Amino acid sequence: MSKVILITGGSSGIGKSIGEFLFKKGFTVYGTSRNPKNHANSIFPLIALDVSDVESIENAIVSVVKQSGRLDVVINNAGAGITGPLEEIPNEEIRRNFETNLFGPINVIKSVLPQMRKQNSGLIINVTSIAGYMGLPYRGIYSASKGALELITEAFRMEIKSFNIKMTNVAPGDFATNIAAGRYHAPVKDNSPYKKSYGNSLKLMDEHVDQGMDPKHMAEAVFKIINTKNPKIHYKVGEFMQKFSIVLKRILPDKIYEKLLLNHYKL
Template identity: 55%
Template sequence: MSKVVLITGGSSGIGKAIGEHLASQGYIVYGTSRNPDRIQKTDFKFNLLKLDVTDPENAVSCISEVIEREGHIDVLVNNAGVGITGPVEETPDTEIRKAFDTNFYGPINLMKAVLPHMRKQRSGLIINITSIAGYMGLPYRGVYCATKGALALVAESMQMELYRMGIEICNLAPGDFNTNIASGRYHAPILEASDYGENYARVMNVINEQMQDSSDPALIGKKVQRIIESKNKKLHYKAGAFMEKVSVKLKQLLPDKVFNKLLLNHYKL
């Protein structure tokens, strides 16, 4: 029996790459989008369902639709997310809440919706797409780092809560991948009169340069397949450039001042 996979934020970027790869490997794949009717369906190898991850009732109805069509759901990939940059002091509270609504509460909404079904079938896998940025505080990306770090910690707790129920959960943290996340990212404006202005502009230049040399999101699709088919799953996985993955180890090993100095040099601060 083919495994049934639901991928949130499956209309573009990493989500679409995961869906296309899994569909090509024989999985039954459903992606989600807030506005699937606006998308050219001929470009997709899998079904697209309407979903706003910030709406708990919509999360329940989306999961129910997959169950009604297929009879079961085996894998949930919590991929939907938004980017946000800016000095924390100058980032509007409404934008901070929006980021948490999508990146943190959104995945929780989907997990709460799918777990009753997975508990009933005594099996299931949840993969949360977090971020390398969730392992550390990066300058002018503090809110984004916080949303992804919070999601990773929730998964750590849930892994123990679900331990004896036949349900597995893990985090996959990508580094920089060539997606359109920047186009939908909220950028706090760079204010010339601000004490943060010059450094914020410098950091944004570095981030944009990194995105130009970032990896192909198709690699994430292959990584997700390996996780699904692994018999001994880990809690944390990472994907990205060598130095991105090494930075997580350096964060653990180096004194805070030394690690922060490395980040300051990297971002030309």
């Protein structure tokens, strides 16, 4: 019997690539979108779900279980980018980002755990980011929200272990997707003390995404995890230097690592 998989944010980018790959491998795949009608060309079904709305999450999970009788894998992929000087990002935008990147996945997990306990099995894969392993200039909120999800996963794993439910993180680096277009960008203000450095960093970030890897690499990594008996706690998928940057953070003195980032971002 093919596993039943739910992917939040499955209408575009990494989520869509994962969904198409798994669908072609014979899995029963459901994606989610806030507006499924806008994506009629999807090769797998899309269900309405807004990760900032608990009722919407619960309704989507009930719908999947009603149609397929079970839910084996949940991929918490829905996320949002955000850039800007920390001093200038409006508080409401900070809260909105955490609602999507942290509280949304937490509420999806809370909603699916009763069904997985009933089955005495399940796998939850949280898509985080290599940016979540370090505080990056002008991406501090994004780094913080994704880093928090990494730690939440570590705690959740231990709490649900006795129910035979597994959980893991997959942290992508830069991939060629439409995430840059969907980011909240704090405006580059003419009178801002950050105008020059933020403007330059923004161009650099967009170049990294444009030159990023094919999202199919993420799909292949997720496929391997689903077929792994005991998944690791953390996975990283990206260019060698992006993954190596995490290793360097572990071994280098803080100020030397900070200097490397300042040089990288030309600050």
